[in-house]
Amino acid sequence: MLMSINGIMSGVNHSLNTLNKVQSAQSSSVQKIATGSKYPSASYGPSDYAIIQRTYSNIGAVAQSNSNTQTANSMLSTAAGAVNETVNSLSSLRSTLLEAANGTNGNTDLAALQKSVEQTISSIDDNASVTYNGKKLLDGSQSITVAGADGYNTVSLGNMTSQGLGLTDSEGKSTIDLTDASSISAALDKVDSALNAATDQATNIGAAQQGLTYQSSNYTTQEENLVATAETMDSADIAKESVNLASSNTQEQAALWAIKQGMQSLSQQSAGALGGLNNHSRGAAVGMLM
Incomplete structure (x- = not known):
């Protein structure tokens, strides 16, 4: 028993x-x-779990880097639009000065052209007051720092105000004078210099945007590859x-x-x-x- x-x-x-x-x-x-997941916790395989978690962390970092790059590019697009408007305004201003330089103008004509100059300069200041998320972009105080998984990239923005371009003095008074031929010649030099500065700024922004677009594309590819790797390693x-x-x-x-x-x-x-x-x-x- x-x-x-x-x-x-x-x-x-x-x-x-x-x-x-x-x-x-x-x-x-x-x-x-x-x-x-094949490895919901470290108890299912400590080394594999650690590798997978690092991969997920990298995916998050690359995704955020891509988002940062795209946001910075959006900000630069806003600045680029304003600078392009300034280039157009300066081109128009140059045409006005060339018209004023013509010897057929009387005093009344020059006065009308001077008023047109003042309006154009005012529009240049309007362009420079453009903002993004409350930040003024073109008053010379702004630079854009793009944080990414592979480091930082800084894009500086110049002073596109009329004073920054040499078209007004420290008190905001116009330095473009159509009184006589010599003053018009000096004004043309100032406008040419301002036009060069604005064109350079537009070129720099465009180059930065190209770089950010390329960087965003790289981040997208990196993220896709990391996600595929994580799925291969971890998908149950x-x-x-x-x-x-x-x-x-x-x-x-x-x-x-x-x-x-x-x-x-x-x-x-x-x-x-x-x-x-x-x-x-x-x-x-x-x-x-x-």
Whole structure:
């Protein structure tokens, strides 16, 4: 009888061990299916988990770098539009000065042309007052720092105000005078210099935008490659884990059935061994064995 009880207990213990293993496998499959990851935590593989987490961190850094680059390019587009308007205004101003230089103009004509000059200079200041997110872009105080995963890139913006371009003095008074031929000649030199400065600024912004566009394209490619790498390393095989889970569920039911049968057999064996006891004592003894 003792051997029979020991045998039953051995079978029950084996079934309990099997149940523990099966339930652990169930938990693993459920977590992988829920997260879509082969390595939901470091316990699934410390080195692989660490590599994957670094990859995800790099993906985030590259994505943010790309966003920074695109935002900076948007800011530069705003500045570029204003500078282009200033180039157009300066070209128009140069034409006005050439018209004023013509010897056929009388005083009234020159006065009208002077007024046109003042309006054009005012429009140049309007262009220079352009803002992006509350920041003035073309008053000489602004530079754009683009933070990226591979370092920092700074784009400086010049002073495109009428004073910065030499068209007005420190008090905001026009330095363009159409009084006589010599003053008009000096004014033409100032406008040519301002036009060169504005054109250089437009060229610099354009070059910076080209660089940022190229950089954004590189970041996009990097992100795509990193995401593909992460998916290859970390994506769980959902179909496989679903099969594993179904198999574990079946094994769990079998283990539970075996444990139940073993406990019933143990109860019967124990009851037979204690047959000589009264009902109350026999019940207490079987309860202790159970």
